[in-house]
Amino acid sequence: MMNMKYLLIFVQKYLLINQQNKINKTMDMSSLKKSLTCPHSISKILSVMKKNMIPRLNITNVATLIKRIKEYGVDKEEGLDLTVGFNPKSKEWDYQTGDNSYSGACYFYPIWGVTTIFPRSKSKDLAKEVVNQIMDQAAYY
Numbered sequence: 132m133m134n135m136k137y138l139l140i141f142v143q144k145y146l147l148i149n150q151q152n153k154i155n156k157t158m159d160m161s162s163l164k165k166s167l168t169c170p171h172s173i174s175k176i177l178s179v180m181k182k183n184m185i186p187r188l189n190i191t192n193v194a195t196l197i198k199r200i201k202e203y204g205v206d207k208e209e210g211l212d213l214t215v216g217f218n219p220k221s222k223e224w225d226y227q228t229g230d231n232s233y234s235g236a237c238y239f240y241p242i243w244g245v246t247t248i249f250p251r252s253k254s255k256d257l258a259k260e261v262v263n264q265i266m267d268q269a270a271y272y
Contacts, residue, residue, distance in 0.1 A: 188217055188224045188265065193258035196226060197248055210247040215261050216240025219269045242268045 186192045193215060205211045216237030217224040227235030237243055244261035 188215075188222070188262065190255065190258045190262050193261055194254040197252075197254040197257050200228060200248055201250060201252075201254065205248050205250050207250055210249040210252075213246050213248050213257075213261070215244045215265065217242045217244070217265045217269065219272050242272060 197213065200211065200213065211228055212230055213226060213228055214235065214237045215224060215226045216239070218240050219242065223240075225236040225240065227237045229235075242265050244264035246257050246261050248257060
């Protein structure tokens with residue numbers, strides 16, 4: 132069974148993304164924490180999230196992610212590495228910044244797209260690059 136701490140982090144991450152995207156949420160964190168005591172509730176929550184809350188991997192969503200990363204600040208000289216991991220079977224994806232190698236959020240995804248973000252980079256161009264890398268690999272998966 133999934134560790135409750137990691138499930139909460141997972142849910143908080145996607146609620147935050149969707150709150151910023153102004154998507155109507157079907158649950159809040161207080162009711163979520165109460166419902167995590169029942170295993171049936173966990174599977175229900177995950178199915179709701181999968182249907183409604185996990186954004187699809189596409190150029191628009193990756194460009195939005197890159198814009199948000201740039202808002203936090205990116206070094207002009209070195210930039211910031213972005214890795215997007217994708218599972219073509221489940222259609223789930225995640226990202227990591229920097230060189231997290233084997234400990235990052237993308238390590239368990241079979242397909243990766245990698246780029247470096249600089250402050251003056253065009254978010255949509257980088258997003259196209261990453262999504263194209265992923266789709267090229269997904270064709271062989």
